[in-house]
Amino acid sequence: MDEIREELVTNETEQNDDIVIKVDNLYMKFNLDQEKVDNLKEFFIRKIKGTLKHNQFVALNDVSFELHKGDRLAILGFNGAGKSTLLKAIVGVYKPTEGEVFKKGVIAPLLELGAGFEPNYSGRENIYLYGAILGYSREYIASKIDEIIEFSELGHFIEVPVKNYSSGMRARLGFSIATAVDPDVLILDEVLSVGDAKFRKKSLAKVRSLFDKGVTVLFVSHNIDQVKEICNKAILLEHGTIIAKGDVNDVAAVYEEKMAKPKAKKAKAVVVPLTDKEKKEEKKAVADAEAAYERIKHYEDEVVVKMAQTDEAEKRYEIYLNIKSAYMSEKLSKDDFIKEVDHLLEMDFSNETSSYETPHVNKLEERLKKIDN
Numbered sequence: 001m002d003e004i005r006e007e008l009v010t011n012e013t014e015q016n017d018d019i020v021i022k023v024d025n026l027y028m029k030f031n032l033d034q035e036k037v038d039n040l041k042e043f044f045i046r047k048i049k050g051t052l053k054h055n056q057f058v059a060l061n062d063v064s065f066e067l068h069k070g071d072r073l074a075i076l077g078f079n080g081a082g083k084s085t086l087l088k089a090i091v092g093v094y095k096p097t098e099g100e101v102f103k104k105g106v107i108a109p110l111l112e113l114g115a116g117f118e119p120n121y122s123g124r125e126n127i128y129l130y131g132a133i134l135g136y137s138r139e140y141i142a143s144k145i146d147e148i149i150e151f152s153e154l155g156h157f158i159e160v161p162v163k164n165y166s167s168g169m170r171a172r173l174g175f176s177i178a179t180a181v182d183p184d185v186l187i188l189d190e191v192l193s194v195g196d197a198k199f200r201k202k203s204l205a206k207v208r209s210l211f212d213k214g215v216t217v218l219f220v221s222h223n224i225d226q227v228k229e230i231c232n233k234a235i236l237l238e239h240g241t242i243i244a245k246g247d248v249n250d251v252a253a254v255y256e257e258k259m260a261k262p263k264a265k266k267a268k269a270v271v272v273p274l275t276d277k278e279k280k281e282e283k284k285a286v287a288d289a290e291a292a293y294e295r296i297k298h299y300e301d302e303v304v305v306k307m308a309q310t311d312e313a314e315k316r317y318e319i320y321l322n323i324k325s326a327y328m329s330e331k332l333s334k335d336d337f338i339k340e341v342d343h344l345l346e347m348d349f350s351n352e353t354s355s356y357e358t359p360h361v362n363k364l365e366e367r368l369k370k371i372d373n
Contacts, residue, residue, distance in 0.1 A: 019102075020185055020216045021067040021090065026099035028060035028085055028240070059085045061240040063099075067233075069184075072217040074227040074248055076255045077237035083220045086237070087189055090218070105184025105216075108134060119163035123154055123173055126162050130177045144180045151206070152176035153199065172199060179206050186210060189220045224252050292328050296337070300324070303341055312349045319344055 060082050067073055075083045088094045090101050091109045117126045127148055131141035149158050152172045162170060179186075186207070207230070211217070221227055227234070227248065234251035236244040244254045307316050320341065327337040 018068045019066055020069050020071075020105060021218075022100075022102040023063055023065050023086075023090065024100045024102070026060055026063040026086075026089060026101065027058065027097045028082070028089055028094060029097040030057045030059060059240050060089065060096075063237075063240070063242055065235055065242070065245060067216055067218070069216055070211075070214045071233055072211070072219065072231040074231040074234040074251070075218060075220045075237065076227070076234055076251060078258075080239075081237040082240040083237055084189055085240075087187055087218060087220060091187060103185065106135065106181070107185040107187065108178045108181055108183035109187040117162045117170060117174070120161055122161055123152075123158040123165070124149070126173065127177055130174065131181070134178065134181060136181055140181075148173075148176045148180045151180065151202075175203060179203075179210070182213070183210075183215060185216045185218070187218045190222075224256060228252055288330075289328055292330075295334060296324075296327070299338070303345070306345055310345065315349065316344055316347075 063082075063086060065073075075086060077083050085094065087109070089096055090103065091107060118129055121129065124145070127145055128138060128141050131144075132138070152158070152175075154169060154173060157165070157169065162173075165173070188207070204226075207217075217230065219227065219231055231248045234245065234248040234255075235242050236251050236255050244251045303320065304317070307313050307320065310316060323332070323337060323340045323344065326332045327334070332340065
Protein backbone atom coordinates (compact mmCIF):
# COMPACT_ATOMS: atom_id res chain seq x y z
CA MET A 1 0.00 0.00 0.00
CA ASP A 2 2.83 2.41 0.88
CA GLU A 3 4.52 1.67 -2.47
CA ILE A 4 1.29 2.39 -4.35
CA ARG A 5 0.84 5.67 -2.43
CA GLU A 6 4.45 6.70 -3.10
CA GLU A 7 3.99 6.02 -6.84
CA LEU A 8 0.75 8.04 -6.91
CA VAL A 9 2.38 10.98 -5.09
CA THR A 10 5.40 10.88 -7.40
CA ASN A 11 3.30 10.66 -10.57
CA GLU A 12 0.97 13.45 -9.48
CA THR A 13 3.89 15.71 -8.57
CA GLU A 14 5.80 15.00 -11.76
CA GLN A 15 2.73 15.99 -13.77
CA ASN A 16 2.75 19.34 -11.97
CA ASP A 17 6.25 20.72 -12.58
CA ASP A 18 5.44 23.63 -10.29
CA ILE A 19 5.33 21.46 -7.15
CA VAL A 20 8.72 21.39 -5.36
CA ILE A 21 7.76 19.64 -2.09
CA LYS A 22 4.76 17.47 -1.32
CA VAL A 23 4.21 15.98 2.13
CA ASP A 24 1.51 13.30 2.12
CA ASN A 25 -0.06 11.85 5.31
CA LEU A 26 3.22 12.03 7.22
CA TYR A 27 3.56 10.29 10.60
CA MET A 28 6.66 10.27 12.80
CA LYS A 29 6.53 7.95 15.80
CA PHE A 30 9.27 7.34 18.36
CA ASN A 31 9.55 4.56 20.93
CA LEU A 32 10.18 5.69 24.49
CA ASP A 33 11.80 2.80 26.36
CA GLN A 34 10.63 2.34 29.94
CA GLU A 35 13.60 0.18 30.93
CA LYS A 36 17.31 0.47 30.26
CA VAL A 37 18.70 -2.32 28.05
CA ASP A 38 22.50 -2.29 28.08
CA ASN A 39 23.33 -4.80 25.34
CA LEU A 40 21.98 -6.50 22.24
CA LYS A 41 21.71 -9.93 23.90
CA GLU A 42 19.47 -8.59 26.66
CA PHE A 43 17.38 -6.74 24.05
CA PHE A 44 16.63 -9.94 22.10
CA ILE A 45 15.93 -11.99 25.24
CA ARG A 46 13.38 -9.43 26.41
CA LYS A 47 11.97 -9.15 22.90
CA ILE A 48 11.40 -12.93 22.68
CA LYS A 49 9.94 -13.10 26.21
CA GLY A 50 7.70 -10.13 25.47
CA THR A 51 9.02 -8.20 28.47
CA LEU A 52 10.43 -5.31 26.44
CA LYS A 53 8.10 -2.40 27.18
CA HIS A 54 8.01 1.04 25.63
CA ASN A 55 5.62 3.88 25.07
CA GLN A 56 5.09 5.38 21.63
CA PHE A 57 5.40 9.12 21.11
CA VAL A 58 3.71 10.56 18.01
CA ALA A 59 5.78 13.58 16.98
CA LEU A 60 3.94 14.18 13.67
CA ASN A 61 0.35 13.12 13.12
CA ASP A 62 -1.03 12.91 9.55
CA VAL A 63 0.72 16.03 8.22
CA SER A 64 0.00 16.94 4.57
CA PHE A 65 0.81 20.01 2.46
CA GLU A 66 2.48 20.97 -0.81
CA LEU A 67 4.75 23.79 -1.88
CA HIS A 68 4.99 25.33 -5.35
CA LYS A 69 8.12 26.92 -6.77
CA GLY A 70 8.72 30.29 -5.13
CA ASP A 71 6.44 29.60 -2.13
CA ARG A 72 7.76 30.71 1.23
CA LEU A 73 6.19 28.63 3.98
CA ALA A 74 6.40 29.45 7.70
CA ILE A 75 6.10 26.53 10.12
CA LEU A 76 4.73 27.88 13.40
CA GLY A 77 4.09 26.28 16.75
CA PHE A 78 5.16 26.29 20.37
CA ASN A 79 8.23 24.36 21.59
CA GLY A 80 7.67 20.63 21.16
CA ALA A 81 5.03 21.06 18.45
CA GLY A 82 7.09 19.07 15.90
CA LYS A 83 8.53 21.86 13.73
CA SER A 84 12.15 20.69 13.65
CA THR A 85 11.06 17.05 13.35
CA LEU A 86 9.04 17.96 10.26
CA LEU A 87 12.03 19.71 8.66
CA LYS A 88 14.32 16.76 9.41
CA ALA A 89 11.79 14.37 7.85
CA ILE A 90 11.66 16.55 4.71
CA VAL A 91 15.46 16.77 4.47
CA GLY A 92 15.87 13.02 5.04
CA VAL A 93 17.48 13.00 8.48
CA TYR A 94 14.45 11.00 9.70
CA LYS A 95 12.67 8.29 7.72
CA PRO A 96 8.88 8.74 8.08
CA THR A 97 7.06 6.03 10.05
CA GLU A 98 4.18 6.40 7.61
CA GLY A 99 3.46 8.66 4.66
CA GLU A 100 5.66 10.09 1.93
CA VAL A 101 7.77 13.17 1.22
CA PHE A 102 8.40 14.12 -2.41
CA LYS A 103 11.00 16.75 -3.18
CA LYS A 104 12.95 17.85 -6.22
CA GLY A 105 15.89 20.13 -6.87
CA VAL A 106 18.84 21.06 -4.65
CA ILE A 107 17.91 21.50 -1.00
CA ALA A 108 20.09 23.59 1.32
CA PRO A 109 19.11 22.77 4.91
CA LEU A 110 20.13 25.22 7.62
CA LEU A 111 18.90 23.20 10.58
CA GLU A 112 21.73 22.99 13.10
CA LEU A 113 24.39 25.29 11.71
CA GLY A 114 27.81 23.76 12.08
CA ALA A 115 26.50 20.20 12.45
CA GLY A 116 28.75 18.02 10.29
CA PHE A 117 31.89 20.09 10.80
CA GLU A 118 35.06 18.16 11.62
CA PRO A 119 36.44 19.91 14.73
CA ASN A 120 40.11 19.18 13.95
CA TYR A 121 39.90 20.62 10.44
CA SER A 122 40.32 24.32 9.74
CA GLY A 123 37.41 26.50 8.66
CA ARG A 124 38.70 26.40 5.07
CA GLU A 125 38.84 22.58 5.04
CA ASN A 126 35.35 22.39 6.53
CA ILE A 127 33.98 24.56 3.73
CA TYR A 128 34.88 21.81 1.26
CA LEU A 129 33.53 19.12 3.63
CA TYR A 130 30.23 20.95 4.24
CA GLY A 131 29.89 21.68 0.53
CA ALA A 132 30.32 17.96 -0.24
CA ILE A 133 27.56 17.14 2.28
CA LEU A 134 25.29 19.54 0.37
CA GLY A 135 26.17 17.71 -2.85
CA TYR A 136 28.51 20.18 -4.55
CA SER A 137 31.77 19.36 -6.33
CA ARG A 138 35.16 20.51 -5.06
CA GLU A 139 35.55 22.67 -8.16
CA TYR A 140 32.26 24.45 -7.54
CA ILE A 141 33.11 25.14 -3.87
CA ALA A 142 36.57 26.39 -4.92
CA SER A 143 34.86 28.95 -7.16
CA LYS A 144 32.78 30.15 -4.19
CA ILE A 145 35.28 29.92 -1.34
CA ASP A 146 36.42 33.56 -1.33
CA GLU A 147 32.78 34.70 -1.26
CA ILE A 148 32.05 32.31 1.64
CA ILE A 149 35.04 33.48 3.70
CA GLU A 150 34.25 37.14 3.11
CA PHE A 151 30.59 36.71 4.05
CA SER A 152 31.41 34.76 7.24
CA GLU A 153 33.69 37.60 8.45
CA LEU A 154 36.03 35.03 10.03
CA GLY A 155 39.21 36.62 8.59
CA HIS A 156 42.40 34.79 9.64
CA PHE A 157 40.34 32.44 11.85
CA ILE A 158 39.44 30.57 8.63
CA GLU A 159 42.80 28.75 9.00
CA VAL A 160 42.15 27.85 12.66
CA PRO A 161 40.67 24.42 13.64
CA VAL A 162 36.89 24.64 14.08
CA LYS A 163 37.16 23.13 17.60
CA ASN A 164 38.50 26.54 18.68
CA TYR A 165 35.49 28.41 17.24
CA SER A 166 32.69 29.81 19.37
CA SER A 167 29.17 28.57 18.60
CA GLY A 168 28.47 31.89 16.86
CA MET A 169 31.52 31.51 14.60
CA ARG A 170 30.46 27.97 13.65
CA ALA A 171 26.95 29.14 12.86
CA ARG A 172 28.20 32.03 10.72
CA LEU A 173 30.42 29.70 8.72
CA GLY A 174 27.58 27.19 8.23
CA PHE A 175 25.20 29.93 7.11
CA SER A 176 27.78 31.38 4.71
CA ILE A 177 28.38 28.00 3.04
CA ALA A 178 24.72 27.05 2.70
CA THR A 179 23.66 30.41 1.23
CA ALA A 180 26.65 30.76 -1.11
CA VAL A 181 25.34 27.89 -3.25
CA ASP A 182 22.31 28.14 -5.55
CA PRO A 183 19.62 25.95 -3.96
CA ASP A 184 16.12 25.32 -5.27
CA VAL A 185 14.81 24.93 -1.70
CA LEU A 186 16.17 26.74 1.36
CA ILE A 187 15.25 25.35 4.79
CA LEU A 188 15.78 27.72 7.71
CA ASP A 189 15.34 26.60 11.33
CA GLU A 190 15.82 29.59 13.66
CA VAL A 191 19.03 30.62 11.89
CA LEU A 192 18.39 34.29 11.10
CA SER A 193 19.32 35.15 14.69
CA VAL A 194 22.94 34.13 14.10
CA GLY A 195 25.72 36.54 15.13
CA ASP A 196 25.49 40.19 16.09
CA ALA A 197 22.92 42.72 14.83
CA LYS A 198 25.08 43.62 11.83
CA PHE A 199 25.47 40.00 10.72
CA ARG A 200 21.74 39.27 11.29
CA LYS A 201 20.86 42.18 9.01
CA LYS A 202 23.28 40.90 6.37
CA SER A 203 21.88 37.34 6.71
CA LEU A 204 18.32 38.55 6.16
CA ALA A 205 19.42 40.55 3.10
CA LYS A 206 21.14 37.42 1.73
CA VAL A 207 17.99 35.34 2.14
CA ARG A 208 15.90 38.04 0.46
CA SER A 209 18.30 38.04 -2.52
CA LEU A 210 17.57 34.33 -2.99
CA PHE A 211 13.84 35.09 -3.27
CA ASP A 212 14.52 36.98 -6.51
CA LYS A 213 15.90 33.74 -7.97
CA GLY A 214 12.64 31.93 -7.23
CA VAL A 215 13.96 29.90 -4.29
CA THR A 216 11.33 27.99 -2.29
CA VAL A 217 11.65 28.51 1.47
CA LEU A 218 10.61 26.59 4.58
CA PHE A 219 11.10 28.82 7.60
CA VAL A 220 10.81 28.04 11.31
CA SER A 221 10.88 31.00 13.70
CA HIS A 222 9.16 32.40 16.78
CA ASN A 223 9.67 35.92 15.45
CA ILE A 224 6.25 36.68 13.95
CA ASP A 225 7.30 40.01 12.42
CA GLN A 226 10.12 38.26 10.60
CA VAL A 227 7.77 35.46 9.51
CA LYS A 228 5.28 37.93 8.02
CA GLU A 229 8.06 39.79 6.25
CA ILE A 230 9.57 36.67 4.65
CA CYS A 231 6.69 34.21 4.08
CA ASN A 232 3.48 34.16 2.07
CA LYS A 233 2.07 30.90 3.48
CA ALA A 234 2.08 29.24 6.90
CA ILE A 235 1.06 26.13 8.78
CA LEU A 236 0.51 25.96 12.55
CA LEU A 237 1.48 22.77 14.37
CA GLU A 238 0.16 21.70 17.75
CA HIS A 239 1.34 18.40 19.23
CA GLY A 240 2.39 17.25 15.76
CA THR A 241 -0.93 18.04 14.06
CA ILE A 242 -1.67 20.88 11.63
CA ILE A 243 -4.42 22.99 13.21
CA ALA A 244 -4.27 25.89 10.73
CA LYS A 245 -2.81 26.51 7.28
CA GLY A 246 -3.12 29.07 4.51
CA ASP A 247 -2.19 32.75 4.15
CA VAL A 248 0.63 33.73 6.54
CA ASN A 249 -1.31 36.63 8.08
CA ASP A 250 -4.35 34.43 8.84
CA VAL A 251 -2.29 31.64 10.41
CA ALA A 252 -0.10 34.12 12.33
CA ALA A 253 -3.27 35.63 13.84
CA VAL A 254 -4.30 32.19 15.16
CA TYR A 255 -0.78 31.66 16.56
CA GLU A 256 -0.75 35.07 18.27
CA GLU A 257 -4.19 34.41 19.74
CA LYS A 258 -2.91 31.16 21.26
CA MET A 259 0.16 32.96 22.61
CA ALA A 260 -2.05 35.57 24.28
CA LYS A 261 -4.09 32.98 26.18
CA PRO A 262 -3.06 32.88 29.86
CA LYS A 263 -1.46 29.63 30.96
CA ALA A 264 -3.20 27.57 33.61
CA LYS A 265 -2.07 28.59 37.05
CA LYS A 266 0.06 26.10 38.89
CA ALA A 267 -1.24 24.89 42.22
CA LYS A 268 0.43 26.68 45.08
CA ALA A 269 2.81 24.60 47.13
CA VAL A 270 1.59 23.80 50.63
CA VAL A 271 4.03 25.28 53.14
CA VAL A 272 4.18 23.45 56.46
CA PRO A 273 5.47 25.80 59.18
CA LEU A 274 8.35 24.68 61.39
CA THR A 275 7.55 23.57 64.90
CA ASP A 276 9.03 25.56 67.82
CA LYS A 277 11.54 22.75 68.40
CA GLU A 278 12.63 22.75 64.73
CA LYS A 279 12.97 26.56 64.80
CA LYS A 280 15.27 26.35 67.85
CA GLU A 281 17.38 23.63 66.21
CA GLU A 282 17.66 25.64 62.98
CA LYS A 283 18.60 28.80 64.90
CA LYS A 284 21.24 26.90 66.90
CA ALA A 285 22.74 25.37 63.72
CA VAL A 286 23.04 28.82 62.11
CA ALA A 287 24.59 30.27 65.27
CA ASP A 288 27.09 27.38 65.50
CA ALA A 289 28.11 27.84 61.85
CA GLU A 290 28.56 31.58 62.34
CA ALA A 291 30.62 31.01 65.50
CA ALA A 292 32.77 28.43 63.69
CA TYR A 293 33.48 30.88 60.89
CA GLU A 294 34.25 33.70 63.33
CA ARG A 295 36.99 31.52 64.82
CA ILE A 296 38.77 31.06 61.50
CA LYS A 297 37.89 34.12 59.36
CA HIS A 298 41.16 35.98 60.12
CA TYR A 299 43.12 32.77 59.67
CA GLU A 300 41.36 32.19 56.31
CA ASP A 301 42.43 35.59 54.94
CA GLU A 302 46.05 34.73 55.70
CA VAL A 303 45.72 31.25 54.13
CA VAL A 304 44.18 32.55 50.91
CA VAL A 305 47.04 35.02 50.48
CA LYS A 306 49.61 32.24 51.02
CA MET A 307 47.74 29.99 48.61
CA ALA A 308 47.73 32.61 45.87
CA GLN A 309 51.54 32.66 46.03
CA THR A 310 51.88 28.91 45.39
CA ASP A 311 51.72 26.81 42.23
CA GLU A 312 48.34 25.23 41.41
CA ALA A 313 46.66 27.87 43.62
CA GLU A 314 43.24 27.27 42.09
CA LYS A 315 43.37 23.53 42.77
CA ARG A 316 44.61 24.12 46.30
CA TYR A 317 41.76 26.55 46.95
CA GLU A 318 39.19 24.00 45.80
CA ILE A 319 40.62 21.44 48.23
CA TYR A 320 40.69 24.11 50.94
CA LEU A 321 36.94 24.66 50.50
CA ASN A 322 36.37 20.93 51.14
CA ILE A 323 38.44 21.09 54.32
CA LYS A 324 36.60 24.21 55.45
CA SER A 325 33.25 22.52 54.75
CA ALA A 326 34.27 19.58 56.94
CA TYR A 327 35.20 21.99 59.74
CA MET A 328 31.96 23.97 59.45
CA SER A 329 29.93 20.76 59.63
CA GLU A 330 31.90 19.81 62.78
CA LYS A 331 33.66 16.82 61.19
CA LEU A 332 36.96 18.51 62.05
CA SER A 333 38.08 20.28 65.19
CA LYS A 334 39.81 23.62 64.77
CA ASP A 335 43.21 22.05 65.46
CA ASP A 336 42.64 19.30 62.88
CA PHE A 337 41.38 21.90 60.41
CA ILE A 338 44.62 23.91 60.78
CA LYS A 339 46.73 20.73 60.44
CA GLU A 340 44.95 19.82 57.20
CA VAL A 341 45.39 23.33 55.78
CA ASP A 342 49.10 23.41 56.70
CA HIS A 343 49.49 20.01 55.05
CA LEU A 344 47.77 21.32 51.92
CA LEU A 345 49.99 24.41 51.69
CA GLU A 346 53.15 22.31 52.00
CA MET A 347 52.18 19.68 49.40
CA ASP A 348 54.21 19.31 46.20
CA PHE A 349 51.62 18.75 43.49
CA SER A 350 54.26 17.43 41.09
CA ASN A 351 54.95 14.49 43.42
CA GLU A 352 52.80 11.57 42.26
CA THR A 353 53.01 9.86 45.64
CA SER A 354 51.52 12.91 47.37
CA SER A 355 48.48 12.37 49.55
CA TYR A 356 46.92 15.11 47.44
CA GLU A 357 47.46 13.59 44.00
CA THR A 358 47.02 15.50 40.79
CA PRO A 359 44.62 16.03 39.15
CA HIS A 360 42.99 17.37 42.27
CA VAL A 361 40.71 14.41 42.92
CA ASN A 362 42.53 14.00 46.21
CA LYS A 363 42.62 11.74 49.23
CA LEU A 364 41.03 14.28 51.55
CA GLU A 365 37.88 12.20 52.06
CA GLU A 366 40.01 9.21 53.07
CA ARG A 367 41.93 11.35 55.59
CA LEU A 368 38.69 12.79 57.00
CA LYS A 369 37.30 9.28 57.56
CA LYS A 370 40.39 8.41 59.57
CA ILE A 371 39.86 11.52 61.70
CA ASP A 372 36.17 10.64 62.20
CA ASN A 373 37.14 7.14 63.31
